Amino acid sequence: MKNTVVAIAIMGMGVSFAQAQEVVKIGGVAPLTGNISHLGKDLENGSRMALEEANAQGIEIGGKKVKFEFIGEDDQADPRVGTTVAQRLVDQDVKGIVGHLNSGTSIPASRIYDQAGIPMISPASTNPTFTQQGFAGVFRTIANDIQQGTAIGQFSVEKLGAKKLAIIDDRTAYGQGLADETEKAAKAAGAEVVAREFTSNNATDFNAILTKIRAANPDVIFFGGMDAQGGPMLRQLKQLGISAKFITGDGGCSPEMIRLAGDGINENVYCSMPGVPLAKMPGAAAFLERYKARFNADVQVYSPYAYDAANALVKAMQAAGSTDPAKYTPEIKKLNFPGVTGTVSFDDKGDIRGGAVTVYQFKGGDWSAM
Amino acid sequence: METLLQQLINGLTIGSVYALVALGYTMVYGILGLINFAHGDLVMVGALSALQTMMFLMGVAPGMSPIAMLTLALLVAMPVCMMLGFTMERLAYRRLRNAPRLAPLITAIGMSFLLQTIAMILWGRSYHTFPQLISTTPLQPIAGVFITPVQIAILITSALIMVALILLVTRTRVGRAMRATAENHKVASLMGVDTNAVIAMTFVVGAALAAVAGVMFASNYGIAHYGMGFMPGLKAFTAAVLGGIGNLGGAMLGGITLGLVESFGAGYIEDLSFGFLNSSYQDIFAFIILGLVLIFRPTGLLGERVSDRA
Numbered sequence: 001m002k003n004t005v006v007a008i009a010i011m012g013m014g015v016s017f018a019q020a021q022e023v024v025k026i027g028g029v030a031p032l033t034g035n036i037s038h039l040g041k042d043l044e045n046g047s048r049m050a051l052e053e054a055n056a057q058g059i060e061i062g063g064k065k066v067k068f069e070f071i072g073e074d075d076q077a078d079p080r081v082g083t084t085v086a087q088r089l090v091d092q093d094v095k096g097i098v099g100h101l102n103s104g105t106s107i108p109a110s111r112i113y114d115q116a117g118i119p120m121i122s123p124a125s126t127n128p129t130f131t132q133q134g135f136a137g138v139f140r141t142i143a144n145d146i147q148q149g150t151a152i153g154q155f156s157v158e159k160l161g162a163k164k165l166a167i168i169d170d171r172t173a174y175g176q177g178l179a180d181e182t183e184k185a186a187k188a189a190g191a192e193v194v195a196r197e198f199t200s201n202n203a204t205d206f207n208a209i210l211t212k213i214r215a216a217n218p219d220v221i222f223f224g225g226m227d228a229q230g231g232p233m234l235r236q237l238k239q240l241g242i243s244a245k246f247i248t249g250d251g252g253c254s255p256e257m258i259r260l261a262g263d264g265i266n267e268n269v270y271c272s273m274p275g276v277p278l279a280k281m282p283g284a285a286a287f288l289e290r291y292k293a294r295f296n297a298d299v300q301v302y303s304p305y306a307y308d309a310a311n312a313l314v315k316a317m318q319a320a321g322s323t324d325p326a327k328y329t330p331e332i333k334k335l336n337f338p339g340v341t342g343t344v345s346f347d348d349k350g351d352i353r354g355g356a357v358t359v360y361q362f363k364g365g366d367w368s369a370m
Numbered sequence: 371m372e373t374l375l376q377q378l379i380n381g382l383t384i385g386s387v388y389a390l391v392a393l394g395y396t397m398v399y400g401i402l403g404l405i406n407f408a409h410g411d412l413v414m415v416g417a418l419s420a421l422q423t424m425m426f427l428m429g430v431a432p433g434m435s436p437i438a439m440l441t442l443a444l445l446v447a448m449p450v451c452m453m454l455g456f457t458m459e460r461l462a463y464r465r466l467r468n469a470p471r472l473a474p475l476i477t478a479i480g481m482s483f484l485l486q487t488i489a490m491i492l493w494g495r496s497y498h499t500f501p502q503l504i505s506t507t508p509l510q511p512i513a514g515v516f517i518t519p520v521q522i523a524i525l526i527t528s529a530l531i532m533v534a535l536i537l538l539v540t541r542t543r544v545g546r547a548m549r550a551t552a553e554n555h556k557v558a559s560l561m562g563v564d565t566n567a568v569i570a571m572t573f574v575v576g577a578a579l580a581a582v583a584g585v586m587f588a589s590n591y592g593i594a595h596y597g598m599g600f601m602p603g604l605k606a607f608t609a610a611v612l613g614g615i616g617n618l619g620g621a622m623l624g625g626i627t628l629g630l631v632e633s634f635g636a637g638y639i640e641d642l643s644f645g646f647l648n649s650s651y652q653d654i655f656a657f658i659i660l661g662l663v664l665i666f667r668p669t670g671l672l673g674e675r676v677s678d679r680a
Contacts, residue, residue, distance in 0.1 A: 171650055197636075198650035202601060204591045207380035208636035209649050215373040228497050232591050240376070241508050241516045259499055262592050263506075 021065040024323045026051055026313060027089035028306075029082070029099030029109070030124075032074035038300060040101055043123055044072050045295050046306030047098040052294075054314050062321035068314070075105045082109045090116040095323050096313040098306055103127030103174055110138050119329045121312055123305030126250065126274055127173050128181075131349040137329045139346050141305045141312070141339070143274035143355025145174070148249060149181020151357035152222065152272050156182075157189035159359075159370075160245050160270070162220035166195040166213045168206075168233075170225035175201070178249045179224035186222075194218050201226065206233050207240065214242050226251040231260020238264045250274060253360060253367060269362040270370075275305065275341060276356045277369040283340035308339035372514030377637045378630070383521045383590065385629020386528035390583040391606030392613065392621035393535060394576030400552045400616035401572050402467070404474050408458060408481035410603015412451045412577050415485060416584030417500065417594040418493050420447040424501050436503035440585075447581040454485075455577030459570055482603075489596040497595045500588040524586045531582060532622050538575070539618060548572060552616070605632075605656075612660050614673025623671055631656050 028047045030040035051068040059066060073089060075082040082105030089097065090112060097113055097120035100106040106125035110133065113120045119137035122130065126145045131138055156162040165186050169179035183193055194216040197209040210233070213221065221237070221244050223230055230252035237246065245268045248257075253271035261269075278284050281304060291299055312335055313328075319335075320328035336345040345353045360367035391413055398406045420443040427439050458481055466474040504523050508516040539545035550558040551568045559565045587602060588594040605628060613624025635655030640648050647654075663671060 196648070198648060200650075202597070204587075204593065204598070204601070205380075205384055207384070208377060208633040208652065211373055211376045211380060211633075212637045212649070214376070228593075231497070232593055235506065235592050239506055239508055239516065239518050239521075241511060256497070260497055260593055262499055262502065264592075 021067050022061075022323065023069050024061075024066050024317070025069045025071055025092060025094040026310065027071050027073065027092075027094040027097045027099070028310075029073045029075050029085055029089070029097065029105075030101045030302075031077035031105075032072070033076055036077060036101070039124075039302060040074070040077075042297075042300035043099065043101055043302040043306045045291070045297070046123065046303030047310040048072070049291060049294055049303075050307045050310035050314070053290075054311075059314065059318065061317050061323055066317075066323065073099075075100050075102075075109070077102050077105060079104050079108050082106075083112055085109075086112040090118060094118060095317075095325055097121070098123065098309045098313070100125065101302065103130055104172070106130050107133070107173075110135055113137065117329075118325050119313070119316075119332060121309035121332075123309045124302045127177050129173070129177075131351050135350075137325070137332075139309075139312070139332060139350040139352075141309045141341065141344060141352050142302075143357050144351055145178045145249075146181050147355045148272055148274050148357050149178050149183075150185040151359070152178075152247060152249065153182045153185025153187075153191075154189050155270075155272070155359050156220045156222065156245075156247055157186055157191045160220050160247070162186065162191045162218075162245075164194045164216070164218040164220075165191045166197070166216060166218035166221045166244070167193055168197045168199060168209065168213075168221065168223045168225070170199055170201045170203075170229055172201050172225070174249075174251060175224035175226075177224075179222065182222050182224070191220075199225070199229065201229065203229060204232050206236050210236055210240050210242060214240055218244050220245045220247060222246075223248045223252065227254050227257035227260060230257050231262075231264075234261040234264035234269065236264070243268070245270065247271065247359075255366075258362065258366070265362050267361065267363055270359055271362075271367065272357055272359045273301075274355060274357055276358055278304070280358075280369075281341050282338065287340045304340040308341050308344050311337075311339060312344055373637065375513065375515045377633045379515060379517055379521065381630035381633030382626065383524055383629070384632065385626040386525055387583050387587050387590075387602060387625075388606045388609045388628050389622045389625025390528050390531065390579050390586075391602055392609040392625045393532070393618060394580050395607050395610040396613070396615050396618060396621040397548075397572050397576050399610070400618075401548065401555075401569055402463070402474075403471070404463060405478065405607070405615075406458075406463075406481075406573075406576075407475075407478040407603070407607075408485055409576065409580060410601075410606065411482050411485040411489075411599040412455060412580035413584040413587065413602055414489060414594075414596060414599030415454060416447045416451045416581030417588035417598065418489060418498070418584075418596070419450045420444060420581075420585045421498055421500055421588065421594050422493075423447065424503070428501070440503045440589075444582065444585055447585055448578045451577040451581035451584075452574045455573040455580075456570055459573040464566070464569075482600075486596055486599075493596055495596065497593050500592050500594045502589055502592050504589060506590075506592070520589050524590060527582065527586065531579065535575070535579070536618060544568070544571060608656065608660060612663055612670055614667075614670025617670070617672045620670055620672035627659075627671070628656055631659050 030043040073085040086109040103125040114135040121139040169175040247270040316331040319331040423443040423446040504520040609624035609628040613620030636652035
């Protein structure tokens with residue numbers, strides 16, 4: 001009996017020596033439970049796929065074969081849970097992070113990763129503050145809200161012909177930030193902001209502020225917030241007989257928005273999304289096919305950005321010839337490679353260069369890219 | 371002027387929903403001195419069980435007329451809430467009737483969480499669209515004021531229900547028993563009133579009103595989800611305090627007043643404060659009014675001076 005145990009132990013050692021490869025842990029964080037869990041799972045799949053492909057190619061870093069191990073965590077879109085799982089990943093000695101999804105979780109978590117010296121690349125957080133905290137290892141592969149707000153403001157004035165703009169936001173970091181940037185851009189493009197109103201991210205009644213807006217008679221109404229408010233807001237616009245054009249950011253650019261708006265949505269409704277539509281991404285066709293084959297699911301929003309983010313980590317490690325975060329983080333800044341979503345290269349702060357924004361119009365029952 | 375009138379309509383609509391919910395709070399408080407924080411969640415259960423019924427009916431009888439469907443949905447939602455109200459009282463609050471005041475209060479908060487969590491498990495976390503069986507397309511505007519058939523239905527239904535409730539309390543035997551129990555339930559029971567049954571009845575009636583309020587709320591906004599009862603519940607509780615908790619007329623007045631204050635507050639706070647405050651402070655406006663009323667009339671608008679019960 002004793003002999004068998006020893007024999008197995010020796011066999012085990014033999015196997016591990018024979019492999020002689022370094023295991024590199026990469027953490028992935030997104031909300032995997034809750035009402036945006038479908039987006040979180042999509043994000044996680046993107047990073048997982050990139051690392052599996054890197055393993056299949058048998059990548060060598062600094063002359064040694066490495067094996068990437070993906071550790072997925074659920075932050076429940078909650079800032080407190082976000083920092084807890086961030087600490088857990090740091091304790092597990094991960095070498096890099098792909099995540100988080102929400103700006104509200106990415107920002108507090110980034111401090112923990114920064115203290116541990118681990119780089120993080122978010123494929124989804126768009127709040128400008130995220131990359132403005134002065135952390136060397138913070139990057140994102142998606143356009144930020146300054147870029148998005150500017151695009152919305154310009155689009156409203158130039159394409160929708162807004163002379164008088166009304167702005168509503170939900171007082172969250174995301175909604176307020178996006179509304180401020182939109183206001184700035186619209187004013188710069190020559191529009192007048194005739195009303196600036198506020199609501200909250202758990203409100204359902206907007207009649208009072210919409211009535212006030214109606215009195216100001218705007219051509220275009222912008223809403224900075226999520227689909228759960230945007231949908232009912234569209235219904236109430238119709239009930240109050242307001243026919244101004246309506247535009248909102250990525251928070252309202254979802255199938256859910258269409259469902260919740262019921263008969264309140266029409267071709268006067270627009271929304272914007274950071275990034276380009278899947279069909280226009282350079283590497284989309286092949287990516288979609290591999291994604292479908294691996295996960296038997298459709299790409300939602302963030303998986304291509306997560307795929308590029310995970311690849312950015314791998315490529316920076318290869319360039320540095322090391323998996324040590326202190327050594328390879330500077331290399332992330334120097335990257336310039338063709339990703340699925342476009343060319344991946346970061347500016348000094350860590351924002352993606354040339355982050356694109358696409359505006360969609362509601363047409364024939366769905367969002368269609370303009 | 372048309373903005374003013376429109377804000378009036380907005381305020382009355384939301385105010386009458388608050389009033390219906392506030393009645394449930396105030397009836398229970400009047401009789402037991404208990405603030406039933408789970409009452410707001412009955413609004414949610416009412417809306418979601420009506421939604422479930424409508425989905426079922428649309429499946430089995432797609433050609434059914436909208437009014438019949440809405441009536442059937444209400445006929446399911448109301449008993450569901452009534453049974454729930456009865457069960458809550460029987461299982462949780464009755465055992466604590468002689469416990470220190472904090473115990474039933476904490477239990478009520480716990481009940482609220484319990485109901486929300488169960489609803490979350492049953493109906494999921496996402497927002498549901500609520501079929502708008504009464505049209506939400508505005509009628510021909512009168513003097514620039516838009517009103518929808520569903521808003522008219524809400525105003526009429528809640529007015530009728532309030533009148534019926536007042537008749538129930540002031541003109542019937544059950545109502546007399548309720549008033550007697552509220553006055554002093556030991557003495558009432560000595561006089562032959564079955565106070566347990568009366569208290570259960572109060573919960574049941576309040577729950578039925580909450581179910582109606584839930585269906586009205588969801589029909590007006592076209593959405594329903596497991597957390598939808600929280601805000602109207604809180605607002606209705608405020609309304610009940612504003613009107614004088616324990617007083618039926620007060621709950622109605624408080625509800626309507628709160629709806630109007632909110633609506634006018636959001637609409638005019640910026641002009642009234644010369645641009646210093648804006649609509650993100652609309653709730654502050656409501657609470658300033660509440661504060662002022664309570665400073666000058668601690669028992670609320672219609673509350674009577676009550677001596678402490680021994």
